[in-house]
Amino acid sequence: MSFCQSINVTKITQIEIVKLIGSIESYKPFAGRQLYLSTFITSNGSGSANMPETDETSFNILLCVAHYDQQPDYKLFSIGPFLYPKIIENRDSGDSIIVVIQHFDGLKKKKTEIIVTETNVKLVP
Template sequence: MKDQNKYWVLLLLALSSFFYNGSLQAQNPQIIKANNNNLNYILNNIRTSFTSETKTISVKLYQVSNKSGSAKQPETDEVTDNFYVAISEFDEQPKQMLFVIKNVYAPKNITLSPQPDQKIKLTFVYKDKGQPKKYTATLSSTGVEE
């Protein structure tokens, strides 16, 4: 009787390890064409990106070029940029948000600065009617405060 029990235990162990190993093997990677025109445009026109973190959130900022002539400056093809601001909590199921700052002309001095209150300060300088202006926003797990 002991030999029969031993046989079944060994058989169960062998079968379970077979199924266990088979279920952990990765599937072969597969590449497919993505048919999202907006995402395609954004990813292909990222000028630069910035990242900053606190203990509670991560912020990623993507500077994306708009189409030629979007700055509407006479006799030029200058462009404006959109800034995509992605905010994510650090959590197993993080709250995630995406914001867009549209049509920024000639941005420079772009910074993301972590603050002591676990927020991140976004600042940059841009041109409005030929004059430099400063943009400031506070980014947090609840969104954007201008």
């Protein structure tokens, strides 16, 4: 018994999508009680950190959030730039998710917290 009629290969030609997919460095999903969050760390390219005499790369974090539903309404947000970001914690707060990002501010490690809701992303002061 076969469930697939045939396997197809489709070339994706939208340049923005191709660049985005090519820049993904890591992916991390998180399932809360009401929201589902996918985080993607994307490279901004060599030299993007604008540090004198280096080719250091900065990164943005893409946050794709959806409410659990039969037909979820996905929202996509970009935050950054960061130097060497790492998602170190996700905390579910019911109707929001708190994301803790560790990154560098110059030579020092820093933590930034953001609150992700179904419709918004805010930095925690």
